[in-house]
Amino acid sequence: MKPKKETFFGGARTSRRAILKAGAATGASVAVGVASARPAFAAGTTETGRSYDAIVIGGGFAGVSAARELKARGKRTLILEARNRVGGRAWSSTFSGLPIEFGATWIHPSQTLIWNEVQRLGIARVDDPNPDFAVFATESGSYAKQELTFLDQQDALLRRFVEGAETYLPRAYDPFYREDLLVDLDKLTLGDRARQLRLSDLEMNWVSATTGAYGGGFERGSLTQLAHWWALCGYNTETFHGINVTRPVGGMSNVISRMLAESGASVVYNAPVTKVTDSGSRVQVTANGVVYDAAAVVVAVPVNTWNSINFTSGLPAEFSRLSTQTVGVPTAKKVFIQVQGDIGRPLMNGKSGAMLDLVLAHADKSAQGTVLIGFSVNPNLDVTSVSQVQSAVSELLPGTKVLSVKGHDWGKDAYAKGGWTFRTPGQLLGSLRAVRQPHGRLVFAGSDIATGWGGYVDGAIETGVRAAGLAAGLTAAAASATS
Numbered sequence: 001m002k003p004k005k006e007t008f009f010g011g012a013r014t015s016r017r018a019i020l021k022a023g024a025a026t027g028a029s030v031a032v033g034v035a036s037a038r039p040a041f042a043a044g045t046t047e048t049g050r051s052y053d054a055i056v057i058g059g060g061f062a063g064v065s066a067a068r069e070l071k072a073r074g075k076r077t078l079i080l081e082a083r084n085r086v087g088g089r090a091w092s093s094t095f096s097g098l099p100i101e102f103g104a105t106w107i108h109p110s111q112t113l114i115w116n117e118v119q120r121l122g123i124a125r126v127d128d129p130n131p132d133f134a135v136f137a138t139e140s141g142s143y144a145k146q147e148l149t150f151l152d153q154q155d156a157l158l159r160r161f162v163e164g165a166e167t168y169l170p171r172a173y174d175p176f177y178r179e180d181l182l183v184d185l186d187k188l189t190l191g192d193r194a195r196q197l198r199l200s201d202l203e204m205n206w207v208s209a210t211t212g213a214y215g216g217g218f219e220r221g222s223l224t225q226l227a228h229w230w231a232l233c234g235y236n237t238e239t240f241h242g243i244n245v246t247r248p249v250g251g252m253s254n255v256i257s258r259m260l261a262e263s264g265a266s267v268v269y270n271a272p273v274t275k276v277t278d279s280g281s282r283v284q285v286t287a288n289g290v291v292y293d294a295a296a297v298v299v300a301v302p303v304n305t306w307n308s309i310n311f312t313s314g315l316p317a318e319f320s321r322l323s324t325q326t327v328g329v330p331t332a333k334k335v336f337i338q339v340q341g342d343i344g345r346p347l348m349n350g351k352s353g354a355m356l357d358l359v360l361a362h363a364d365k366s367a368q369g370t371v372l373i374g375f376s377v378n379p380n381l382d383v384t385s386v387s388q389v390q391s392a393v394s395e396l397l398p399g400t401k402v403l404s405v406k407g408h409d410w411g412k413d414a415y416a417k418g419g420w421t422f423r424t425p426g427q428l429l430g431s432l433r434a435v436r437q438p439h440g441r442l443v444f445a446g447s448d449i450a451t452g453w454g455g456y457v458d459g460a461i462e463t464g465v466r467a468a469g470l471a472a473g474l475t476a477a478a479a480s481a482t483s
Contacts, residue, residue, distance in 0.1 A: 063445070306323035
């Protein structure tokens with residue numbers, strides 16, 4: 001299964017050709033980016049110290065990219081970050097002595113913005129090793145080990161699933177180019193597409209393992225989101241699986257901390273924004289009871305959280321509707337699982353509705369054996385419960401003993417309210433263009449609203465740079481009006 005996730009939902013697979021040749025790359029231990037331990041602060045230039053040319057709400061990759069671009073344009077810029085760290089849905093940590101990523105993990109040369117960023121910063125890269133074997137559902141609904149050659153059958157189903165994307169999405173970075181061909185397709189869920197293909201029960205199990213978890217369930221995610229990723233991958237299974245293989249050394253926290261240092265932007269940590277008031281000439285942003293002021297604001301927090309902020313003049317219907325519908329998968333979870341002994345390098349795929357949708361092995365062995373990485377969209381799984389995770393793992397690979405777990409439920413995270421990006425039916429044509437346009441002195445950014453790599457860091461950078469350009473124009477217009 002090649003899942004997605006701002007996202008970060010991915011599988012450790014190189015190209016199928018490389019797997020079938022058994023040419024496994026070697027993994028390497030990496031250092032971990034550390035969350036900021038600095039106290040909240042704000043550096044201003046006016047008498048109050050709280051007035052700026054631009055304010056960026058959110059210190060994820062979109063927000064930091066926007067702040068860096070604004071500073072490069074000579075704008076006094078402040079980032080307000082709700083957490084005690086930057087990164088948002090990119091979050092490096094440790095477990096069982098190994099570096100882990102709770103969020104965004106992989107990069108690929110086709111994702112040119114983040115790939116070039118890592119190269120320019122001089123950050124090394126490592127590739128995850130190939131799996132040794134696969135586990136998939138059988139016709140009865142139980143699970144069985146499979147040789148890796150089985151994955152070719154899964155790929156054949158995937159190609160059937162997105163057949164025609166070359167025609168209706170011929171320009172990967174302009175998904176609206178053939179809007180006339182998308183009107184009916186954008187109404188379909190992944191489940192609708194599977195039913196169109198009249199798949200057998202066994203094929204339905206296989207294809208739900210490949211696609212169902214991406215969208216937070218077979219009946220939530222849209223066909224056009226999956227097809228958009230397929231187009232970005234050049235309509236090619238080799239690239240489609242290859243995008244979730246290569247990691248920057250030090251994790252994503254290392255990358256974003258280097259970007260932040262370059263930006264020179266001031267940051268206030270532990271400062272969740274509660275109110276935004278656009279007076280028409282300036283914007284007041286309230287965080288922890290403190291009011292900051294700017295000529296323009298970039299809102300770079302996940303779409304699912306937009307409705308948690310009091311925009312006193314209100315948001316247009318498309319904005320509030322998109323936030324209510326959700327774009328980040330609202331039940332997304334990621335869990336790291338220490339199991340006893342060396343069980344090899346599995347690639348385990350749960351069918352639709354399973355407690356664990358994908359389980360794969362960490363690149364490195366721990367002192368106690370194998371660390372597994374699990375992804376889930378099942379609302380009933382508690383990723384902090386050893387007993388629940390044990391039950392889920394036993395269903396996929398009987399006899400495996402779980403020793404400890406460390407998980408994060410992104411849906412219950414107040415500053416995310418969901419995990420990796422996956423649009424629902426109607427959102428591509430119904431809201432995406434509208435929310436990319438300025439609303440008064442507010443400009444919105446984030447991987448959730450990218451027209452390129454939505455669900456990946458590359459999409460976050462795309463929207464951050466774009467939003468900064470729009471915000472800089474607003475600040476220039478404000479300066480002209482007062483001169």
